[in-house]
Amino acid sequence: MTGDSTTSYSDSEAPPPKALWRRLLPAALLLCALALALVLGIDDYLSFATLRDNHALLLKHVAQLGILAGIVYIAIYIVVVALSFPGAIFLTLSGGFLFGAVEGAFYSVIGATLGATVVFLVARTAVGDTLSRRSAPALQRMEQGFHENALSYLLMLRLIPLFPFWLVNLVPALLGMSLRIYVLGTFFGIMPGSFVYSLAGAGLGSAFESSENFTLTGILTPTMIVALVGLAALSMLPVLYKRLCWTRAK
Secondary structure (H helix, E strand, O other): OOOOOOOOOOOOOOOOOOOHHHHHHHHHHHHHHHHHHHHHOHHHHOOHHHHHHHHHHHHHHHHHHOHHHHHHHHHHHHHHHHOOOOOHHHHHHHHHHHHOHHHHHHHHHHHHHHHHHHHHHHHHHHHHHHHHHHOOHHHHHHHHHHHHOHHHHHHHHHHOOOOOHHHHHHHHHHOOOOHHHHHHHHHHHOHHHHHHHHHHHHOHHHHHHOOOOOOHHHOOOHHHHHHHHHHHHHHOHHHHHHHHHHHHHO
C-alpha cells in the first residue's frame, strides 16, 4: 500500500459515473431559471411591439454605452438561447437594427454559439453519457456514422432553417459529438442565416417610421432559401466523397 491516496484506473476501466444529482443539477437549474422567466413574463418583452415602442430609447442607450451595449446584447442572447426561448430570430433582427447588419450579425453569432454550447454541455452532462452506454445497437450505429462526418452533418442542420434551433442544440450532445466540433459547426453554420436576419433588422428603422407592418415571411424569400439549401448541400460534399471512395474500394 503506497502513500498516494489518488485512485487510478487502467485503460480497460472507466472512471465511475458521476452521482445522479451532480449530473442532473445543471439541467435542474436551467429548468428553474426557465420557469422563473416564464412566471415573470420575460418572454413577452421579446416582441416587435416592444422594439417598435422603445426603439428610440434603445438606440440612445446603444450610443451611450458603446461596446458595453454589445456585451449586454450578447449576454441577453446567451440567456435566451440557453433557456430555449423562441426569441432568437427576434434578437437577431434587433441586433441588426441596433448595431447594423455586420456588427449585429457578429454579436448574434457569438451569443447564439455560447448559448447553444450551454445547452449542449448541460444535455451531455445530464443524459449524454448514460444514453451512450445504454443505447440500442441501431442508435450506436447512427452515432458512429454521425461521428465520422460530424462537422458536415452539423453544418447542414445549422444552415437549413427548417430545423428548430433548440433541437439542433440537443441532438449532437445525445449522439456524443465533441465540444470542439460542436462549437465550430455552430459558429460557422449559423453565420449565413444570422446575417440574413440581421440585414433585415437593419431596415426596421424605416418600417417603424412609416408604421408599416413587419413580418418574418418577407425575409426568407425563395431565393434566400435556395441559397441556404445550396450551402447545406455543399457542406455534405465530404460525406458524399467518402461514400464514393468507399464504394470504389469495394
